[in-house]
Amino acid sequence: MRYCTRADIGNAIPEMTLIQLFNDDPAAMLPNESVIEDGVRQAEELVDGYLRGRYNLPLDPVPTVLRDAVVYLARHWLYQRRPEGALPDAVKDILTAHAHVYIKEEVRAKAAHGALGYHPSLLPMHRGRDAVHWAVHMREPVTGGSVYWLDDGADTGPVLTQDWCHVRPDDTPQMLWRRELAPMGLRLFSQALAMLDAGVDCKGRPQDPALATWEPGVSTKRLSG
Template sequence: MRITLVGSKHFGVTTLDMLKTHNVEIASVVVADAEDRLAAAAKAAGIPVTIQANPKLVVASEIAEGTELIITAHSHARIGKDALAAASLGGIGYHPSLLPRHRGIAAVEWTIKEGDPIAGGTIYHLADVMDGGAIAAQEWCFVKKGETARELWERALAPLGLKLLGEVVDFATVHKRLPATYQDEQFATNAPKLA
């Protein structure tokens, strides 16, 4: 399985480290900022790094040739249709909510704000609708009373994301396809950035 990883920050680095333990080839890493820690980790591992021309959009020319699967890990850039078409299996991302609930940039914060007793994570197909693509994998966890968004992310949601990404990558490697269950739009909620 030949992968292009698009991401940033700590979760991008931990995703890179997780992928190294699976039977995949990391063809390239795409970042919005050349100084990002993911860029440094990729260079240290001898993986080619591409800096996005537009920090809000990844285009086909930024995807490594022969990529089978694009994975996003803490990327706030849209993966363009041309970029998705450049990968034979398209792309997947991790969202720290039980999609279609809490679509958006502040999913964990909205989980806490809404007082949800249960949270979770979703591996979803990258698509035109933000966080709206088909679900490839999903798992839930309890929210502890009084837990902050950061505590929930660090304790449960980040590790859950790595586990689910690994499972979907393994499935795709064996079956040469991605699992897909379509989201029920009647349950979709938005999680915009909180002030």
């Protein structure tokens, strides 16, 4: 584990939940450490994919915000090991990061806080799976990212937190994603989860339908590829 420790995972997930999520033996008394290590590895590789080309990797020392982001991403991946609808009672948050998947209402309801998504646009503008492409294609000088509460629509839920960035004239969607929008998503998730932990009002701001735009999908290429 390069960006977090086993103790960090233990602080984020109760021990009983670790056993329920990470050991497939119903009689197990301890979590499967290899599964935990695999979840952290996937989170670290995802973060490295976003940061590669901007920094010398792996980062040392590890910024606190990066450690927290890896823990949250690893926790999200580990929860996904269970079949749909089989979330443990201790689950507080569901996170989806530009994932292009639909989380059913009954699954969202199982999380104590609900389900948060990250969308790489200033919602309600540029809803849809290729928001980054359209921001570049339309030559917009500014774009951003939004963490919002998932609902039954596509990118339509209340916005909890947002940030913005400039779009450079020579940007491609991949360049903009790696340089600005992927790191922004990590920061916004950390900010949102800190707000939840602090117990502040996190209902979010309803999206204005008069400002909403929806762009079609245009590409199958991964932004982090």
